[in-house]
Amino acid sequence: TRALMKSGANVLVVSHSERGWKETSDLVKNTGQKIEFLKKDITDQNAPKEIVAKAKETFGHIDILINNAGLQRRNKWQEFEDEDWQAVINLNLNALYFLSHAVAKTMAEQKSGKIINIASMQSYRAGKFIFPYTASKHGVVGLTKAYADALATENIQVNALAPGYINTPMTQALRDDKERNTEILNHIPADHWADPSELMGAIVFLS
Template sequence: MDISRLPSFRLDGKVALVTGGSKGIGFAMACALAAHGAHVVIASRNMADLQKAAAEITGQGFSCSWVQADVTDKENVQRMVDCVIGQHGRLDILVNNAGMNIRKPLIDIEEDDWDRVLNTNLKGIFLVGQAAAKQMIKQQYGKIINISSIFGGVGMPFQTSYAASKGGINQLTKVWANELAPYNINVNAIAPAYIRTPMTSAWLQDEERYRNIVNSTMLNRVGEPEDVAGPVVFLASDAANYITGHILYVDGGWTAK
């Protein structure tokens, strides 16, 4: 085998868009993509968070810019994608990450709770994926990485709307992979277990809940944002060219127990 012909994990010359990229898992993934050579555009609704996150990435010598966007609004999403293309001429990698959760028992969930979670986690994924796919079809190349969760396939109390949204993401991933394969576009998903982020910090401070989470894994720990960095770089790179329609569980062995 000619080792020089093996696919690279480098992303030099690629343009990546990371929604929800200013904090938590999204920020860790943006850092990883930038560190491997991509120009990364991070997007979220909060301008101050975006500016701070982009400054941290560029301050370490990597290439990053930002765009303010609300993924639940179709016109806003199209402006976001148009901005990326207008500034960089292409969009090679989409990390479809923006999400939220409202944890309540089934009988206490308000209709507004359901709508807020599904609009962000599922409708937002759809709108951004659709807008990005149109550009990637023109390019005849692209990598779409949807951020799901183990709760797309594992039942847990108080996760009605969140689990429904993540199960929907898993199915979108498989359908899109089928539709977009003829255009040299790979579509995969990453499904983490509990990762220590601002969104989960309050839950993880509950000692009993923390112990239950840790005991559900084989590795006996909660995930860190950096644990998702390697998988996203892999799926975004040419090393994953023959992988599509796959749900990659980053869960410390939770779903295999």
């Protein structure tokens, strides 16, 4: 959000809670851009329709969609619960598909648009404790390729970012595990967990 607004975009932020809304608003006060918030669980069946309607009502059109919502559940394979699989796949893959499909229809009408999906390093690796997350992120890359192919003639470009180890609440447990944290750092050439701000340039470029 910060990256896009600094670059001149108006932004509709959609999230299931209001966590971070005030801080985000404060960060962009001096950009001169407009920001709106919509509290919505994007796994709801009507979410794509409502999000598209809100964006068009607020800004008149949709130029960029960034699918950034994500969820991870971790467990040994013997103890993995079915509901954990469903929750992760519903948010990371199903919601991304349905929202992308709805937004693509609008973008096709205006013959322009950018869709950016947040994949993961796990899109290309095994994850022996995070099965649904790994499967969903492999699926995100597959959907990105399929939509990039299908929507190219509509002048819509579809890409994905596949970040490695990023310092976010989702990775807190790994960073708190001293042994695992050391193993991870030994495989990161930069020798540190990335801050989300390090992805700002890539997001702007793809937008």
